[in-house]
Amino acid sequence: QKEVEQNSGPLSVPEGAIASLNCTYSDRGSQSFFWYRQYSGKSPELIMFIYSNGDKEDGRFTAQLNKASQYVSLLIRDSQPSDSATYLCAVNPGGYGGSQGNLIFGKGTKLSVKP
Amino acid sequence: NTGVTQTPKFRILKIGQSMTLQCTQDMNHNYMYWYRQDPGMGLKLIYYSVGAGITDKGEVPNGYNVSRSTTEDFPLRLELAAPSQTSVYFCASSPRTDNSPLHFGNGTRLTVT
Numbered sequence: 099q100k101e102v103e104q105n106s107g108p109l110s111v112p113e114g115a116i117a118s119l120n121c122t123y124s125d126r127g128s129q130s131f132f133w134y135r136q137y138s139g140k141s142p143e144l145i146m147f148i149y150s151n152g153d154k155e156d157g158r159f160t161a162q163l164n165k166a167s168q169y170v171s172l173l174i175r176d177s178q179p180s181d182s183a184t185y186l187c188a189v190n191p192g193g194y195g196g197s198q199g200n201l202i203f204g205k206g207t208k209l210s211v212k213p
Numbered sequence: 214n215t216g217v218t219q220t221p222k223f224r225i226l227k228i229g230q231s232m233t234l235q236c237t238q239d240m241n242h243n244y245m246y247w248y249r250q251d252p253g254m255g256l257k258l259i260y261y262s263v264g265a266g267i268t269d270k271g272e273v274p275n276g277y278n279v280s281r282s283t284t285e286d287f288p289l290r291l292e293l294a295a296p297s298q299t300s301v302y303f304c305a306s307s308p309r310t311d312n313s314p315l316h317f318g319n320g321t322r323l324t325v326t
Contacts (some may be wrong), residue, residue: 144314186256
């Protein structure tokens with residue numbers, strides 16, 4: 099059973115702090131990794147994706163991948179109240195032909211940024 | 214382009230009833246998907262399609278059926294609704310097999326009582 103694990107939270111950080119969201123996955127052959135943000139009652143939206151070991155930065159967001167440890171994380175710098183949402187980690191398992199629709203999603207981490 | 218449109222937004226069904234959740238996209242995407250999301254849970258893939266006339270099962274297909282007669286439309290059929298099918302259903306599309314973002318519809322909240 100291929101699994102993606104996330105701490106369900108809630109994770110509470112003060113405005114302006116760094117929020118760190120973590121995710122582990124079981125399938126060592128996984129090739130690509132995604133972070134989706136989902137506001138309450140809304141549909142998920144893609145924030146970042148990462149394929150290679152190391153860091154990938156986009157604005158206030160940094161995704162970090164360590165395939166040896168089967169670990170992927172999302173850092174949000176200068177957190178804002180508008181970042182309050184559930185963050186879903188998703189993994190594209192090896193052998194599924196690469197379609198992102200065959201992603202395995204974690205249960206999500208609820209982030210709350212306090213003003 | 215309006216993206217991915219799902220109807221209805223909300224629906225209450227009685228046990229044993231049937232219904233079709235509609236999904237249409239105007240982005241000419243080949244790939245379309247149906248997910249369900251239970252409270253506090255991640256998204257579970259029900260069915261997906263790689264193009265018109267081609268569908269395949271995902272992780273949780275039991276109790277559902279799909280068809281894909283056109284590129285634009287990917288309806289999800291629930292036969293003999295059960296309380297376990299109470300969930301939020303999301304339709305999504307993507308243009309190709311690489312890691313293009315999934316474009317989600319706004320979801321359908323279904324309650325079976």
